[in-house]
Amino acid sequence: MNKKKAVVALGHKALGITLPEQKIAAHEAAASIADLIEDGYQLVISHSNAPQVGMIHTAMNEFAGRHPEFTAAPMSVCSAMSQGYIGYDLQNSIREELLNRGIYKTVSTVLTQVKVDPYDEAFYNPEKKVGRYMDQEEAELEEKKGNYVTEVPDKGYQRIVAAPKPRDIIEIDAIKALLDAGQVVIAAGGGGIPVLAQRHHLKGASAVIEKDAVCALTAELIDADELIILTAVEKVALNYGKENEQWLDVMTTTEARKYMEEGHFAAGSMLPKIEAAVEFVEGREGRSALITILEKAVDGLNGKTGTRIVKG
Ligand SMILES: Nc1ncnc2c1ncn2[C@@H]1O[C@H](COP(=O)(O)OP(=O)(O)O)[C@@H](O)[C@H]1O
Numbered sequence: 486m487n488k489k490k491a492v493v494a495l496g497h498k499a500l501g502i503t504l505p506e507q508k509i510a511a512h513e514a515a516a517s518i519a520d521l522i523e524d525g526y527q528l529v530i531s532h533s534n535a536p537q538v539g540m541i542h543t544a545m546n547e548f549a550g551r552h553p554e555f556t557a558a559p560m561s562v563c564s565a566m567s568q569g570y571i572g573y574d575l576q577n578s579i580r581e582e583l584l585n586r587g588i589y590k591t592v593s594t595v596l597t598q599v600k601v602d603p604y605d606e607a608f609y610n611p612e613k614k615v616g617r618y619m620d621q622e623e624a625e626l627e628e629k630k631g632n633y634v635t636e637v638p639d640k641g642y643q644r645i646v647a648a649p650k651p652r653d654i655i656e657i658d659a660i661k662a663l664l665d666a667g668q669v670v671i672a673a674g675g676g677g678i679p680v681l682a683q684r685h686h687l688k689g690a691s692a693v694i695e696k697d698a699v700c701a702l703t704a705e706l707i708d709a710d711e712l713i714i715l716t717a718v719e720k721v722a723l724n725y726g727k728e729n730e731q732w733l734d735v736m737t738t739t740e741a742r743k744y745m746e747e748g749h750f751a752a753g754s755m756l757p758k759i760e761a762a763v764e765f766v767e768g769r770e771g772r773s774a775l776i777t778i779l780e781k782a783v784d785g786l787n788g789k790t791g792t793r794i795v796k797g
C-alpha cells in the first residue's frame with residue numbers, strides 16, 4: 486500500500502517556550518505525531534519558533550561586546566540555533582514515543598535554508614512578531630538598538646521582523662531522500678533559515694519566515710497529499726470570539742478566499758494557516774488540508790473533528 490505523504494505544522498502549543506516547558510510539550514506533541522505514523526502517514530514535520538528565536542537573539546546579543554569571545558549573532562544564525570534547539574527535543578521525543586510503541590524509525594532534523602527574494606515587500610514592512618512581551622521602557626531600548634517593535638493590545642510590546650515569502654528550499658533533495666527511505670523528517674523549522682542567493686553563496690537574511698507558509702511550500706515540493714496544521718484550536722471559526730461565532734467543519738478554497746477578504750482570520754495567527762491551506766490545496770487535485778488541535782490529529786483526519794479545507 487502506498488503511504489500518504491503529509492506535512493505537519495506544529496505550533497506554539499507543541500513547543501512551549503522555556504526548555505522545561507519545551508521538554509513537556511514536545512513529549513505530548515510526539516504522541517500526536519506517533520498516532521499519525523501509526524495511521525500510515527509518511528511525515529515531514531515543521532514547527533514554530535517565534536518565541537524561541539527572539540529569546541535566542543536576546544541571549545546572544547545581550548552580552549555581545551562585553552567580552553571579546555561574545556559576538557553578536559544575526560537573526561539568520563539565531564534561526565539556525567532555534568532549529569537545533571527545538572529539533573533536538575522533537576526528534577528525541579518522537580523517537581522515544583515510536584520505540585515505546587514498538588516502531589523503529591530514524592527521526593532526524595534537517596538544518597534547512599529557505600531562499601527568499603531580496604526585494605520582497607516584507608523587508609520594507611516588518612510585521613512578524615518574535616520574542617517575549619516587553620514594557621514600554623524595554624521597547625524604547627530595543628528601538629535605540631535599531632530594532633523594530635510594535636504595541637500588542639493588553640500584552641505590551643514585541644519585536645517585529647520581516648517575514649518574506651519562502652521561494653525555494655535549499656535542502657529539499659535531502660528531505661525527499663529521507664522521506665523516500667521511510668524515515669521521519671523534521672525540516673524547515675521556524676520557517677527555515679532565510680537566505681539570499683548570491684551566485685553560489687547563500688547569505689543569511691535578517692528575517693523570520695512564517696512557518697505555515699513554508700509548510701505549504703514543503704508540501705508542494707514533496708507533492709504531499711495532506712497538509713496538517715496542528716494548533717491551539719479544534720476548528721476554524723467565522724466571527725471568532727464573538728457572540729455569533731460559527732465553527733467550521735469544512736471550507737472550500739472559494740469560501741476561504743471570501744472569508745479572508747471579510748477579515749475572519751487574525752493576521753499572524755489564523756490567516757497564514759488559511760493562506761497556506763488554500764495555496765497547497767489548489768496546487769493539484771486530490772489534496773486537502775486539515776486545521777485542528779494538536780491532540781486530535783487522527784480524529785481530524787478521520788473526519789471526526791477539525792476544519793478541512795478542500796478545493797472548490
Ligand atoms: N477565525 C479563527 N478561528 C479560530 N482561531 C482563530 C481565528 N482567528 C484567530 N484565531 C486564533 O489563532 C490561534 C492559532 O494561531 P497561533 O496562536 O499563531 O497558532 P500556532 O502557534 O499553532 O501557529 C488560535 O489559538 C486562535 O486564538
Ligand SMILES: NC(=O)OP(=O)(O)O
Pocket residue numbers: 496497532533534535536675676693694695696697
Ligand atoms: N516562524 C514562525 O512562523 O514562528 P511562529 O509560528 O512561532 O510565529
